[in-house]
Amino acid sequence: MAVTVVNHKCVDAEKLKECLTAHYNDPAFYEECKMEYLKEREEFRKTGIPAKKRLQKLPTSM
Template identity: 80%
Template sequence: MRKMSRERCSEQVQDFTKCCKDSGILMVVKCQKQNSALKECLTAYYNDPAFYEECKLEYLKEREKFRKPAMSTKRRLQKFPTSM
């Protein structure tokens, strides 16, 4: 969810990143406006039920790839002939 929301809030992420790079140590004080805008954008996506469902479906799709066995259970349980 975090990755997808950051992609959708890319403009705010870029603004905040640029401000932090330009400000150096004083970024805590100077970048409050950009930080607030970024938090607001991310929070809007985190609280959106449609976005949550979209992320959940994508996660389940990805998880399914890793849960599929390389070899079927029936074939794994078969006894293979040994070489003599």
């Protein structure tokens, strides 16, 4: 699950900075990001495979 914080209201640099700051200061958003990170870290520690590599499709041969 990837969290996207940029939306249609974050268009110019100042508005983008304000928008991102608001998201980063939101405790619920912080907890969501933290839990996602901890889950990915736990999986890496179990498997030794980074999330990017785990999410790639395996080639199939027929």
